[in-house]
Amino acid sequence: MYDDDDLASIREAREEFEAETLGPVLDRFGERKDRFATVSNLDVDRLYTPDDVADLDYLDDLGFPGEEPFTRGVYPTMYRGRTWTMRQFAGFGTATETNERFHYLIDEGQTGLSTAFDMPTLMGKDSDDPLTDGEVGKEGVAVDTLRDMEVLFEGIDVGEVSTSFTINPSAPVIYAMYVAIADQQGVPREELRGTLQNDMLKEFIAQKEWVIPPEPSLDLVTDVIEFAADETPKFNPVSVSGYHIREAGSTAVQELAFTLADGFAYVEDAIERGLAVDEFAPQLSFFFNCHNSFFEEIAKFRAARRIYARLMDEWYDADATASKQLKFHTQTAGQSLTAQQPLNNVVRVTIQALAGVLGGTQSLHTNSFDEALALPGEKAVRVALRTQQIIGEESGAADIVDPMGGSFAVEALTDETEQRTMEYLEEIREMGDGSMREGVLTALERGYFHREIQEASYEYQERVESGEEVVVGVNEFTIEEDTRPDILKVDETVEQRQRDRLAAVKDERDDDAVEAALSSVEDAIEAGENTMPAIVEAVKAYATMGEIMRVFEDAHGAYEEEIGLA
Structure with missing residues (x-):
């Protein structure tokens, strides 16, 4: 975007600035620390100029929102048309208690439902299984049969609400129950809206919830993709989830690379099943974490859209615009929440949520400040939802499409994130001799993902323990007083x-x-x-x-x- 003469002048002016303006200040005062880096440990420069994005081609690399490569957003108006879906996670106890929380959230202005299930349901076990003792309803809602789903959505028109289901090994059963509820309510299946997480490859990488081995699990995911393409075209049959990869300790680049690898593996499996890419790809969705490094996270989301659009075209011959649009849900980083001084989490969540909005998310969950201690209470949930509403209605962040576009720092970070992500993707693809599906399965078998994440997690913890990475209220700015709020307690009679x-x-x-x-x-x-x-x-x-x-x-x-x- 800049000619050689302009860049030469900028370099010359920068050298002069560093010698005459910056140098004396550094000599006298220095800086706060010797090295500045993101949460993911990527170096951050003091200053960015056009020279850092000299190779950027505006039309090819940025373009306009709603047009390839979608770096600036998947819709031309973004939040000027309507804000992102505000989707707070809810689920505890029995279906009755969770139905009450659903109605509470809808009354408070939430625009989409998001369902958390207890561990027995997640693992495909019934509440009367001896292995479920002490776990029923404790970390989400218990769903054993269609009767529970009927109670869960009592008084809620599933044709009017978009519902997300955070569940994986047993996801097809929950999806089937939701389809059955639509049939009961007389809602045409083609009008059913929502998202099923249903990302089994991520489970084998990070979250570790499974029933059957990877290959038949992958087949079952594709069963849902195929069925949804035919029966529920407005419903997202899989949410390819980097969130849990990041929560396991990955870097931002690893989160993006491993998530995209999983997504492309699903694409290949569906194509091998005989589905045309433009038949199912528009229904695929993604789910990312948003951590504390504000600009790194914005860059990650922008790089994700650009990589996805290009590779869906180059690798899979996608033709439809919707097949190349990476649409995603964002959740603020649970890993970043601290039990110490939990009200500090309100600030963390606000920063992370704003990064998600400036990065162009389609829906957003903001964690509650008490979630490092227990399932969120109603007061904490309301604050988390109000955080989104204030960002959407009061901050002005929703008024400009891609307001960070053109920032030298953000564009440079976007380029670096893309480059490092592509290095991972090519390495995984090479493991499968040109197939991402086989590459992911081989990487799982070899423990590749686990080692990469483990090393990143270990390095981060070392930085925290040494004080290089400051966590306010944990290794700096600590206090002795008890700051724990009242927390939600699940009734012991639930089981x-x-x-x-x-x-x-x-x-x-x-x-x-x-x-x-x-x-x-x-x-x-x-x-x-x-x-x-x-x-x-x-x-x-x-x-x-x-x-x-x-x-x-x-x-x-x-x-x-x-x-x-x-």
Whole structure:
């Protein structure tokens, strides 16, 4: 964007500035520390000029919002048209308690629902399984059968609300239940909106929740993608999730690279299934973390859109504009929350949320200040939601499309993030001899992702313990007084009440119909057919989560992680 003469003049002027203006100040006062870096440990320069983005081509690298390469946003008006979806995570106890929280959030102005499930549900186990003792309803809502989903959405028109489901190994069952609820309410399936996380590759990399091995898990993800393309075209069948990769300790670049690798693996698996890329790719969505390094996070989101648009075109021959638009949800960094001085988390979350907005997110969850201690209470949830509303309505951040575009610092960081991300992507693809699908599976088998994240996490912790990385209230600016707020406590009777509800459903249902429906799921697996139609019928017969997932486990075996040494 600058000619050689202009750049030469800028370099000359910078040298003069450093000698005459900067030098004497450094000699006399120095700087706060010897090295400045992001949370991910990337060096940050003191000053950025046009010389740092000399190779930037405006039309090819930036362009305009709503046009390739979408660096500046996937929509031409962005938040001037409408703000991002404000989607606060909710789920605890039984479906009744969570339904009450849903209604509370809607009344407070939330524009989308986001559902947290308890550990038994996440792992595909029923509340009456002996392995679930002490876990039912503790970190999310317990859902055993369609009856629980009916209660969860009582008084809520699923045709009017967009709902996100944070669940992975048993995601197809929850999705089937939501489809069944739409059928019950008379909502056309093609009008159903929401997002299913359903990202199993990320589970094997970072979050470690699984039932069956990676390859059949990948097949099951693709079953959902294929079914959604046919039946629920407005519903996102997978949310490729970097959030948990970052929470496991990765850098921002690793988060982006490993997430995109997973996304491209799903694309390849669906294409191998026989789906045309433009048939399903518009429904794919992504989910990123937003940490404390403000400009690094904005750059990460902008680089993500540019890489995705280019590679969907070059690698997969995507033609439709929507197939090349990376649309994503953002959640502020749970890892950054501190139990010490928890009100400090309000400030952290605000900075992270603003970075997500300036980076062009499509929906946003802001963590509550008490989440380092427990599930969030109503007061903390309200503050978290108000944070988004103040950013959207009072800050002016939503009034300009890509206001950071053209910043020398942000553009330079965007370029660096893109370059480092591409190095990872090419390395993973090479492991699969040109296939990202095979590359990801090979990298899992070799323990590649785990080692990369472990090293990054260890380096970060070393910086915190040495004081190089300051965490306010933890290793600097500490106080002795007790600052813990009142926290939400899940009623200890929840487990028994949920088990009683499950027992009642089992007593009332038609056992022959359940057995026939489960046999249909088994038949679909054995025939290599899409299992989603059979799962939908099974949940409508009130087969339980555990019964359905056990069919898959019997067919494919339970997965136990073995990290290779290669």
